[in-house]
Amino acid sequence: MCTVSFIPFPDERFIFTSNRDENPKRAATALHELEVEGKTLFFPQDEQAKGSWFVFSNTNQFVCVLNGAFEPHLSEGSYRLSRGKMALQFFEYADHRDFINMFEFEGMEPFTFIVFDQGTLIELRWDEKELHEKMLSTTVVHLWSSATLYPSSWQKKRYTLLEAWTLQKERNQAEVMDFQLSEFPFERSALVAIYGDRVPDDVPVETLSVSSIRGTKNNFEFQYKRKDASAQFEKSVQIK
Template identity: 40%
Template sequence: MCTVSLFFKGDSTLVTSTRDEHRKRRRAASPEWHDYQGTELYFPKDPQGGGSWIAFNRVGQWGVVLNGAFVNHRHTGPYRKSRGLILLDILSSMRPAAFWKELNLENIEPFTLILGDQGAYEMRWDGQEKHAKELNKEEAHIWSSATLYSQEVQAWRKERFDSFLQTHSNPPSDQVFSFHATPQGDSENGLVIDRANGVKTVSVTQVLLESNQGEMRYEDLMQPESQLSV
């Protein structure tokens, strides 16, 4: 749940997420349709928390979660519910963006949510209050998890993203996927990490939404295999 990019191309939306976790964490299950509280959601399931970091529903609403809000926080668990389940709660509601406003996040660990529901939104919970803003669809966006990357490193990664855009002004989905999945010579802070403490990039997930229909490409970097599903 640690690096996310977002592109808008006409009526289509492209969201790509690289997930950084400890190498000993159980591998996520490959993406498939799940019935969650009466709503069909498509996502790779985290067996540890039971939720997911990225998902979409049958009407083209989608969301992706990153750990942390604005800055790295001190873990004070146990928490009431996993952030991956909060994502599924939001996407199983009839109006996800409106549901965010009434959602009780007391005793939930801080997170950032990028949400697609008619418009696109950046939503953050800092442990005390909610923050939300609508995103400009004329721009490409990138986020890095505040729990793993300092503000200086986040700025450096944004520079790398901007450099990529200078040479790929309208990149197709496979080029964006490759940008996320290619090591850049920095195992601590690159787009693909492999840190001495055991935290590494374990997967890349990409969702393409067109005419409210989604398809997902998922690559497990611990056991490389790709899936393309509708």
């Protein structure tokens, strides 16, 4: 589904950015708002499944979902809950620890779930057998790509490119978004590297949009734009 990056800056600032690689029929057109357990959630909504791959709140929390865990998998077609709706349900819990301990992962399709919880960055991967939890540093660059769309060699290459680019000078949010759209687009050849020549020529997947949060101690600055320029919106949220 995505290529996602976390870029740190001094004074606990960061830019977190997600490309969305998906069927154009599932493109988001507006930013939705939802009240859950005293939290105000904001998210671009998947127009088909009604969930979201990227959800943030006024409580210094955000989550981002990528399809697949460590390796490509064959979808069984029917699962207990969509991963996009799981992203929304995360905010029904007090924090990431309650979510890990209490959410029912059994019956979920494999995923990678990036969680930012009041200054803590966590990577969760579910492979249909076990939940793998990894605490991450917020002082180094991170990059993730969906295991269902990109082989590990592509992920490593993109990480190297991103890290080198960020070392040249301090980048702003608009630059990061443009960089990811131009340098990390979906390519059919990535699927061929995983699945071979049986990949059809007309794969119904493309890089639809880029979403990004610029985070500080006091607020989130969210921006979203479609690659085809058909939709663009932003939201500034003060953290409680």
